[in-house]
Amino acid sequence: xxxxxxxxxxxxxxxxxxxxxxxxxxxxxxxxxxxxxxxxxxxxxxxxxxxxxxxxxxxxxxxxxxxxxxxxxxxxxxxxxxxxxxxxxxxxxxxxxxxxxxxxxxxxxxxxxxxxxxxxxxxxxxxxxxxxxxxxxxxxxxxxxxxxxxxxxxxxxxxxxxxxxxxxxxxxxxxxxxxxxxxxxxxxxxxxxxxxxxxxxxxxxxxxxxxxxxxxxxxxxxxxxxxxxxxxxxxxxxxxxx
Numbered sequence: 001x002x003x004x005x006x007x008x009x010x011x012x013x014x015x016x017x018x019x020x021x022x023x024x025x026x027x028x029x030x031x032x033x034x035x036x037x038x039x040x041x042x043x044x045x046x047x048x049x050x051x052x053x054x055x056x057x058x059x060x061x062x063x064x065x066x067x068x069x070x071x072x073x074x075x076x077x078x079x080x081x082x083x084x085x086x087x088x089x090x091x092x093x094x095x096x097x098x099x100x101x102x103x104x105x106x107x108x109x110x111x112x113x114x115x116x117x118x119x120x121x122x123x124x125x126x127x128x129x130x131x132x133x134x135x136x137x138x139x140x141x142x143x144x145x146x147x148x149x150x151x152x153x154x155x156x157x158x159x160x161x162x163x164x165x166x167x168x169x170x171x172x173x174x175x176x177x178x179x180x181x182x183x184x185x186x187x188x189x190x191x192x193x194x195x196x197x198x199x200x201x202x203x204x205x206x207x208x209x210x211x212x213x214x215x216x217x218x219x220x221x222x223x224x225x226x227x228x229x230x231x232x233x234x235x236x237x238x239x240x241x242x
Contacts, residue, residue, distance in 0.1 A: 001215055001237050004130065005030035006079050008072070008122065009088030010059060010115075013040035016137065018043040019203025020083055020210050025051035027211060034068050035086065040240070044156060059086060059114040069121040079125035081133045082212045084115045084159075090189050093148045104151045111155035117218035118160060131216035132173040136223070138161045139178055160225070167223035174222040175211050180206045208236040215240055 007024050011017030013035035016038065031045050034055040041054030054177040055071050057064035072079055091099065115129040126132040139150045142156020151165040160177055167175035182188060184200045209231035212218055218239050220226065 001027055001240070002211065005029040005081060005216070006032075006076075006194075007083065007215060008032045008034070008035050008068070008073075008079055009083045009085055009213060010118070011084075012054075014042060015187055016149070016180055016183055016203045016206070017046055017083075017085035019207060020085060021052055022048055023204065023207040023211060023216065024081075029081075029214070032068070032071060043177075049219045059118055060109045062106065062117075065118050066119045068118065069125075072122065072125050077125055078128045079122055079127040080216070081135065082119065082122055082136045083137075083210065083214075084118075085110050085137050086114065087137065088150050088152075089190055092150065094150050095148070096150060096154075099150045099169070107151040108155050108158070109154070112162065114156045115159065119166070126173060129173075133186065133214055133218075134163070134170075134173065134175045135167060135210065135213060136160075136175075136177050138163075138177040138179040143225075145177065164223060165221065169188040170222075172199060174213070174218070176220065176222075177225045178213070179229075180227075181227065183233075204217060205232050208232065208234055212236040212238075212240070216239060229239050 007029045009017050012021040012033035021031050025031050031052045033041055033052050034057050036058050043055045045052040045175035055068055057067040088107045088110040091104045103120040136159055139156040141153040142160055163175050163177045182200050184197050184202045206228040209228045213220055
C-alpha cells in the first residue's frame with residue numbers, strides 16, 4: 001500500500017523511529033532513516049533487507065540537516081512523507097523553577113528547533129512529492145499540562161503549535177500530530193523505570209495509524225490531532241482504496 005512512497009524518518013536508530021522506518025519499508029516505501037548513531041542505523045538498514053537508506057546526522061547542526069537534504073536531492077529531490085520521530089526526554093520529576101538551563105536548551109533544540117529547521121531544508125522536496133505529508137510525534141504531556149515533565153512537556157506543546165501553524169500555511173500538503181501514547185522504548189524506560197515494559201505497547205503495535213496517514217489517499221484531514229492507540233490491532237488501510 002505504500003509502494004514507491006518516499007519517506008524520511010528521524011530518530012530512526014531506536015524506539016518509535018526505528019519501528020516506523022522498518023514498518024514503512026515492509027509496506028513498500030523507500031525510506032531515508034536518520035539519527036546520530038551510524039552503527040544503529042546500519043542495523044536498521046540490514047534488518048529491513050532493502051528499502052532503507054541510513055543517514056548518520058546530528059539534526060541540531062546545519063551540516064547534519066544539509067547531509068539529509070543532500071541525500072534526498074541526490075536521489076531525485078522528491079519526498080512524499082516526513083516523520084519527525086527524533087526526541088529527547090531530559091530530566092523528569094524536576095519542577096520548572098529548578099530545571100537546568102543546559103538541559104532546557106538541549107531538549108528544545110532537538111524536539112522543536114531541529115524539526116523546524118529540517119523542514120525548511122526539505123520543504124521544496126515535499127512540494128515535489130505526491131500527496132505530501134508531515135507527521136510529528138505528539139505526547140499526552142504536550143496536550144495536557146502535567147507537573148514534573150519539564151521541558152519535554154513544554155517542547156511538545158510547542159511542537160503541537162508548530163504542526164498546527166504548518167497545517168494552516170501549507171494547503172498543498174497534509175500535517176498530522178500523532179500521540180503514540182506510552183510505548184515500549186528506551187525513552188519510556190528512562191521516564192518510568194519502575195514500569196513493567198510488558199504492559200506497554202511496542203512500536204509495532206502503534207504503527208498502524210502512522211502507516212495509514214502516510215498513504216496518499218488517507219482521509220484524515222490536515223491538521224488532525226490523532227491517537228495511535230486508537231488504531232492498535234486495526235487494519236491501517238480501512239476505508240482506503242489501493
